[in-house]
Amino acid sequence: SMSRAEQRDETDCVCSVGMKLTWDINDPKLPQDLKQLDPFQEWTDGYVRYIYSADDKNAQRHLSGWAMRNTNNHNCQILKKSCLGVVVCSRGCTLPDGARLQLRPAICDKARQKQQKKMCPNCSAALELLPCRGHSGYPVTNFWRVDGKAIFFQAKGVHDHPRPESKSETEARRSSVKRRVSSPPFTPKRRLMESQSIHPEETPDGEPGRPALLCVEPAERISFIEPNFPQHYPQFQSSEPYYNPHNALGEAPPTLQKPANPRLYMGRPGYDFQGYLASPSYPVTSDLCDPRSDFTQNHFTPPSSSSAPLSSSSSSFDPQTKAPPAWKELLKSSAPYADNHHYYSAEYPCRYSSNAPGSPAGLQTIITTTTKVSYQSCPKPSAGLPSYQPAKAAGLPGCSSLLEDASPSSYSTEVKVTEESGGVIKSLSFPPEPLQTKTERLDAYDY
DNA sequence: TCCTGCGGGTTTA
DNA sequence: TAAACCCGCAGGA
Incomplete structure (x- = not known):
């Protein structure tokens, strides 16, 4: 059985498993025989790595x-994805609930173009896509790779825009609207609520700017909201610094090819955000204490939470198969998504990150510890990898001590000075948004 | 309808 | 050569 210390280590450490180990998504060989895996992270931000269960x-x-x-x-x-940013009101109007419109950009190019032609449901101004330029002027990228019994995740870049609506929120709203369209009855009270705000995508006639007075049963609404509510939140995700100046992989950020987005933004009303305000749910930059990175962490701890209880299905994984990507095979043998549709979605303090106009977003001090070996294009089997060199361990102190201040009422303000072209990065942290819950926020979008 | 992944292709540094 | 990006296709919800 596990000792108390071990248990504590598992549950309290701010480090992800992925960050404790030394690896890069491009490594020919990834860590094997993993004893510990990371709980899924919905809102990764920064140069982070996680190792999930297959x-x-x-x-x-x-x-x-x-x-x-x-x-x-x-x-x-390696599956690579890049961030599309967030769709906002070009006028930056304030929604009835005080938040800002932050729509999820459609993934499909065509659908996204359509989406951008719509108008702000609140003020009828044009919608605007804020592109993500968090990775040296380019969008933040996520990498996924299946290896052995694990799914390796690596992210590069720090999102320089507010969070969009999460996928589950978007889906919930869509299905909710569909249902309401097909079953009209509504109560006067609900009608009043609904008339206070509107959502662009879901007006039945496709005409934005007019409230759709539709009905949804409270129970139904709750069922969509509940899975997102942050009941359990792994601490290592929550004590994220607002800005991680260090690329934990020792990978030198590419030279700036495009001017970094000089946006100023933060997550709560009262601060300007290039005309917009991020919603109160703007996340903290997610990053963890990699042994190879020596940035300071702020000491914010979110509401209590736990990892998503994802049921495990006995999917067989064959590392040898290469024709269909491994994750494809995994999906075939796994249970429906809905079974485990359970996210964290913490309502979090804002980030207050500023890049001086024209200053590179990604020029950081780099500790080079890994030798990068890239895979070649697809048909090439990765047999014979003599050039692989295991990265050396840096052996910096652990990170559990960074969580000392777990009180929700305590938060820190800190100034990080990093050696990066003489740049100074200021990070402010705030306590969790005290009043607004996910349920309340959804109300503003849910009609 | 849109999400998702695949993969051929181009452009740029 | 690597990375970003474009495009169409196909499977699926």
């Missing part, structure tokens, strides 16, 4: 709260 339904689907689209990297071993 049975994790969310990981199997390469899910992200961010709107990520597939990008072709001509490597069938």
